[in-house]
Amino acid sequence: MAGLMFYRMIGLDDKVRPLYKKLDKKMFYDFADLNKKEKNFITKYIERIELTYLLTPSTINIQPFINKEFHYEGVMFITIQMREEAKDNHLPVIGEIIQGSLPNPVVVVFEKQGHIQVGTCMKRLNKVDSSKVVLEQLHYTPWFDPESHDEIVVKFIKTIHVTNIPFYNFFEFYKEIDLAVQAFQHTAITGQFHVIKDEEQHEKQQQFIQQITELENEITKWKNKMKKETQFNRKVEYNIKIQQLIKQIEQMKQQLL
Template sequence: MEALQFYERIELNDRSQAVKKKLDKKMFYDYGDVNKKEKNVITKFVERMELTYLLTPSTINIQAFINEEYHYEGVMFVTVQLRDDVTDKRVRLLEEVIHGALPNPIVITFAFKDQICVSSCMKRLNRVNKNNVVLETIHRTNWFSESNSISVVDNFMQSMLLSNLSFTTFFDFYKDIDLAVKAYQDSEIIGAYKVLRDDKERQQQETIISQINDIEQEINTLKAAIKKESQFNKKVELNMKVQQLKKELDNIKRNAK
């Protein structure tokens, strides 16, 4: 799936005119507080960055949301075309730089060959310096393409349809996008796509995700110990612990769906 296909499927081109304005890498070097390592990744792996869509109250029927903590006057859809296969670590570096450099809420669509992944991040004003923003948790989907017909992708695309997003304010609009991206990210852990708008439900799911991560880490530690263990009886004992943890993991994931 190319980025433009993605924007078309979520109804962006039905609601707004594409801008397709190239974003100069130098802008991120100068204003993004970029270190040498980050600059090298941008230079080496980014083919092109562009502001593909810019939604404001003058281009779409959504009101700005401004208070002491949040300043949401519009939403930017930024496309990042990559020139080479990029590791998850480098994509994480790129999204941190881009989200941090631009004060507006941004939907980043990373594109490589026929695949894309989508990144979002709620941000709030810095209480000390109102010209700077503080990034909350960055969320990102897996890479997917037009040919992916798995339920997670289908559910995500449905959640991202502009007609399914809140048009009350840009804060609510972008929050819905961020929750949709987070649901995709969490689905890789819990095995189900669920957009949770209730704070209590989200906290409960975070607790479950933390439990899953802890158990998976414990399983990996035990597997590493099994490889190093020379005594047969010890290996059997460690294997039994692994199997018990796997059953516990399956039960937690089953109940989380």
């Protein structure tokens, strides 16, 4: 299975005994206020939800991190085996349900047809109710084969190998994985895998990526207009706008390198 191969390749097998504990889908109904559509996603598109690894101070030499904002006492690795009929747009919904239902930091590993997709999300304590958490931005890698020799996949696997992640505390441990997942996610735009740890540089990159995404959406809008347009001169006008936007995106990507 691709998920098991992934865990082996990042060195978890050498550090922690796997649990392979099946989680009842119903528990997510009880912990999360799901609407009918969300419940349908869980029942229809998921074959199995499994707690594969549970990292705690008793199982690995990493200390908890607890303050007024964060409560990181351990890290869970949850494997979700998706059914063939599941679509890519179902995964973010399912990922948010899983992350929102569990207060601990979770590395979600979706598995389907020999490929995996990894999801992470930093969490803060709810200031009104400390028994609940507030989700920050969710990050997802593209689908990939963990045994692939693709340069980006190899760099990602190496970056999150347990021997390369800080063991100071669970916050630093999980944050390192989250940054790597985010870097992999952004390769679709940047074209390269590069983890940025400096907060100022990271924020600058986020702004660039947001601007590029908006420009790409604008290109899609003009392309749709061009398809519907019947007048040749208008088609030419729209195409010029598209080429200008493409050039602008390329210039911005150069600044990310």
